[in-house]
Amino acid sequence: MPVIRRLPIDTHPENTAFLLRRGNGYSAEQFQALRKIRVTGTGCEILATLALVDDEAIIGAGEIGLGEQAFRRLGLPEGAEVAIAQARPPASLELVRRKIEGETLGEAEIAAIVADIAGHLYSPMEIAAFLVACAGFMSTPETLALTKAMVEVGNHLHWDSPLVVDKHCIGGIPGNRTSMIVVPIVAAHGLICPKTSSRAITSPCGTADVMEVLAEVDLGEDKLADVVARESAVLAWGGRVNLSPADDVLISVERPLRLDTFEQMVASIISKKVAAGSTHLVIDIPVGPTAKVRSQDDAVRLRKLFEYVARHMGLVTTIVFSDGSQPVGRGVGPVLEARDVMAVLRNEPDAPADLRDHALMLAGHVLDFDPAIEGGSGYARAAELLASGAALAKMEALISAQGRNPVKPVPGKHHYDVVAPASGRIAAIDCERIARIARSAGAPLDKGAGIDLLHKVGAPVRQGEALFRIHANSQTGLGFACELAAEASGYTIA
Incomplete structure (x- = not known):
């Protein structure tokens, strides 16, 4: 039985295993058959794509090298013995073939596909086949089934409150960093707002990239819960706490293909908000000629899909259409967007007015979820919290609680x-x-x-x-x- 050797090679998002071409007791024909192998250890196993090595300085006889992702997911120490065998294709691939042929899949069938994707049993090519088939046609019940399945295979956060709020923008508008203003306003009011965000894949930056300029965002579940307990909110990277992990795998394939269907978007957003423990959500849909949503008809169709899936998932939503005709604020990029956010929170006279106004509008909708606030007065309360400095104080407290970045943010030289x-x-x-x-x-x-x-x-x-x-x-x-x-x-x- 070979022993594990950790290789410092990033093969994200795939599991990759490395074997010496000769000297392991396999024939060349067997190697060709072992395009994907099953690596099994004590109480754990992974499927990995096989790469053959001809240099014994990289991997030796009697060893199996694992890239960073495969080594972490297997969870065994270097030197541990493992068994390897040819991996059979997951049974759910037959369901993908049926979807390619135009069939509508049931809830259990979609759940099987998602579980295998989350278990890293699919190659990027197989994931792409599923995504393209869904892009061709996906019914509303299938979208709901996909959302449910993505929630089930991941971690779930729980909060001791009947009202847990969040805000999400569907993206596509540079500089639209309203979450970093909305969250401290809402938390200063006293509502719980555990904001977990993604890093950018094809955009100049995501909320996590911008917040990282100011504070630590790679928080484990215990640290994240501690920050929320102390400050009523958090602005963290969601990847660390394993919320809807199937979505992370799907995104890693769909973004390079520039696949961004409404159905995938809704399943992605709603599954992560439900997994994060949110009960009430404001969704910002910018509409504009170069935005993700480019017509009022498309905006209405997307709104109705959000409402249908959110209702069946027990999530109360307010959906807002906003101006997506141009970038928001002045900066595009982590440091420049962090500068704009802090200028708004500090009430600086030259802070971007469009960023401030947009953030106040969204924060007002979130605060309107609070039954203690008179209907429609959320905007006035948000403006009060910003003008008084309470939102800035809360942001500074969040930065300190998460771990302040000691490096002063400056634009590129x-x-x-x-x-x-x-x-x-x-x-x-x-x-x-x-x-x-x-x-x-x-x-x-x-x-x-x-x-x-x-x-x-x-x-x-x-x-x-x-x-x-x-x-x-x-x-x-x-x-x-x-x-x-x-x-x-x-x-x-x-």
Whole structure:
């Protein structure tokens, strides 16, 4: 029996095992058959994609190397003996084939697929086949079944309160970092708001990326619960507490394919909110020509799907349509967005007014869930908490409780101004293009990379005047972003 050797190779999201091509008692034909192998130890097992190694400096005879993901998921120490065998395809793959052929699957059938995906029994290619089949057609009952299954296979957080609130935006609008303003406002009022957020995959940053500029976000379940107990809220990365893990696997495949159907979106959002213990949720749906939702008809269809699934999952929702015609705030990228958030919380006179107003509107809807507040007065209460400094004090308390980042956030040291090609008035800003340029500069991994928007829609500009400034901490990242901006800046000047 081979023994485990941990290899410092990141094969996210797949489990990958490494075996020496010769000297392990297998023939070449058997190796070809063992495209995927089952690795079994005492009380645990994983399925892993097999990679063959010809260099004994990497892996030796009698050893099986495991990449970082496979080693962590197997849970055994280095040197432990394991058995390996050819892995049979999961039985639920036959259900995926039926979905590809256009069949509607039942709740138990979708649950079987999701359980195997969460158990890392599917390859990315097999996951992609399931996602594409669902993108072709997915009924409303199937969407509900997918949501239920994703909740069941993950961890569940529980809070000692009948009212646990949250807010979520469907994304797609650069700079729309309202959660980091809404959460401290709501917590300062006294409502419980355990906000777990994702990191960016294809966008310039997610809420977790921005909060990480200010504080620790990689919190275990005990630490997260302790912060909520002390401060009524948290702003943490959701991946650590294993909420709806099947969704994390699906996202890792669907985002590179740029698959973002309404059905997958609803199942993803609702499953994570239910798993996080939320009872009441405000959902922000920005609508605009370059947003995820581009027409009022689509917005209404998405709202109805959210309402149907949330109702059956026991989640009370308020759904808000907002302006998605241009980026929100001035900064796009972790450091720049953190700067805007803190400017709003500090009531600085030059803080982005659109970010402040949007956050207050959403915070008002969340506070309206409180039965102690007179109907419709949530906005006034949110404005009061922001103006008084109570929201800022709560944010500072959250930062301290989670663990303050000792590194002072500063924009990237390299920068370049993209200028107006002609005089006129800014007629439109392409959200998708601005996000791509910011990401090319290095955001979110380079925390200081991103874009400072110097003008917004409606502003007059002169030829040669700077429209926005690209920041990066590397000349390479700055060069990539400048090339993309030269092709098309995302600004339309009338």
